[in-house]
Each structure stands twice: as structure tokens, then as C-alpha cells.
Amino acid sequence: MMNTKIYKAVHGLAEKLMKAASIEDIAQFSSLYAELKAICVDNENTDKDHPVQWETLADFTEELEEAVAGYAKALEKSIAINSKDHMSSIAFSMATLQIELGQTDAAIKNLQNAKISANKIEDKEFKLEIDELLAKLLAG
Numbered sequence: 001m002m003n004t005k006i007y008k009a010v011h012g013l014a015e016k017l018m019k020a021a022s023i024e025d026i027a028q029f030s031s032l033y034a035e036l037k038a039i040c041v042d043n044e045n046t047d048k049d050h051p052v053q054w055e056t057l058a059d060f061t062e063e064l065e066e067a068v069a070g071y072a073k074a075l076e077k078s079i080a081i082n083s084k085d086h087m088s089s090i091a092f093s094m095a096t097l098q099i100e101l102g103q104t105d106a107a108i109k110n111l112q113n114a115k116i117s118a119n120k121i122e123d124k125e126f127k128l129e130i131d132e133l134l135a136k137l138l139a140g
Contacts, residue, residue, distance in 0.1 A: 002050040002052055003048050003050070006039065006043065006048055006050070006053065007050075007052065009039060010036065010039060010052060010053050010056050013032055013035060013036045013039075013056070014036075014056050014059070014060070016028075016032050017029060017032045017033065017036070017060050020032060021060075029060075033057075033060055033061075036053075036056065036057050036060065037057055039053055040053045040054055040057050049077060050077065050081075051074045051075070051077040051078035051081070051083065051086045051090065052074075052086070054070055054071075054073045054074035054077060055070075055071065055074040055078075055086065055089070055090050055093070057070050057074075058070030058071045058073075058074055058090075058093070058094075059093070064097050064100060064101055065101065067097055068094055068097050068098060068101070068103075071090050071091075071093055071094035071097070072094065074086070074090045075087065075090045075091060075094065078090055084117045084118070084119075084120040084121055085117075085121055087113070087114070087117035088114045088115075088117035088118040088121060088126070088130070089114075089126075091110040091111070091113045091114035091117065092110070092111065092114045092126075092129070092130055092133075094107075094110050095107040095108075095110040095111045095114065095133070096133075098110065099133075099137070104137060107137060108134065108137050108138065111130055111133055111134040111137065112134065114130050115127075115130050115131065115134060118130055
């Protein structure tokens with residue numbers, strides 16, 4: 001279970017980051033990103049560590065390779081707590097970036113894992129999105 005105070009902080013930073021990105025305020029974005037990263041680093045390997053912080057950080061990481069590494073860390077943490085929701089959403093996000101990077105095999109593997117994790121979740125539209133992207137990649 002994620003600490004409520006941290007969840008609110010991460011959620012609040014995500015909203016501010018989106019706003020800064022939409023108006024292309026680079027200085028504000030960088031400052032907020034550093035703040036979010038500090039939360040992740042400070043909580044890492046403590047009882048306050050949670051995949052949501054790392055997934056959010058990866059969502060706002062500009063450099064694709066670095067974002068993929070961030071999602072990998074988030075995925076590891078979601079597997080550790082066996083959170084199917086996070087396992088599927090993180091693997092999906094990671095796969096979309098891997099496609100952009102031309103890492104098709106890795107993307108397929110992540111989508112196959114996302115599909116397995118998504119078996120247990122309610123979101124039918126998301127499951128369909130996973131299936132469609134996977135089918136597209138497998139068709140080449």
C-alpha cells in the first residue's frame with residue numbers, strides 16, 4: 001500500500017509537470033522533475049518505496065533510454081509487491097518506448113507480460129490496447 005502523503009506529493013508533482021510541459025516551461029519542468037526524482041531516491045528500498053513513484057518519474061523522463069530504465073525499475077518494484085495493475089501498465093509503457101527505440105523483441109516480451117498481468121484486471125479497453133499492439137508487432 002502506498003503512503004498517502006507520498007501519493008499526494010507524487011500526484012501533485014505529476015499535475016504540475018504536465019502543466020509545465022504544456023506551456024513549455026523548461027525551468028519549471030526541470031525543477032519539478034528533480035523534486036520527483038528526489039522523492040524516489042529518498043524512499044528507495046525503504047517501506048515507503050512504491051512502483052508508482054518510479055513509473056511517474058519514467059513518464060516524465062525525456063531521454064527514451066533513461067525512461068525505459070526507469071520503467072524497468074518500476075516494474076521490478078511492482079513485481080515485488082505483486083501488483084498486477086502496475087505490472088501491466090508499466091510493461092505497456094515500457095514497450096511503447098522500446099518500439100520507438102527499435103527494440104521490437106524487448107517490446108514484444110513486455111507486451112506478452114503485460115497481457116498476462118492484465119488478465120486479472122478489470123480494464124477491458126486497456127486489455128484490448130495491449131492485444132492490438134502485440135498483434136501489430138507480431139505481424140511485423
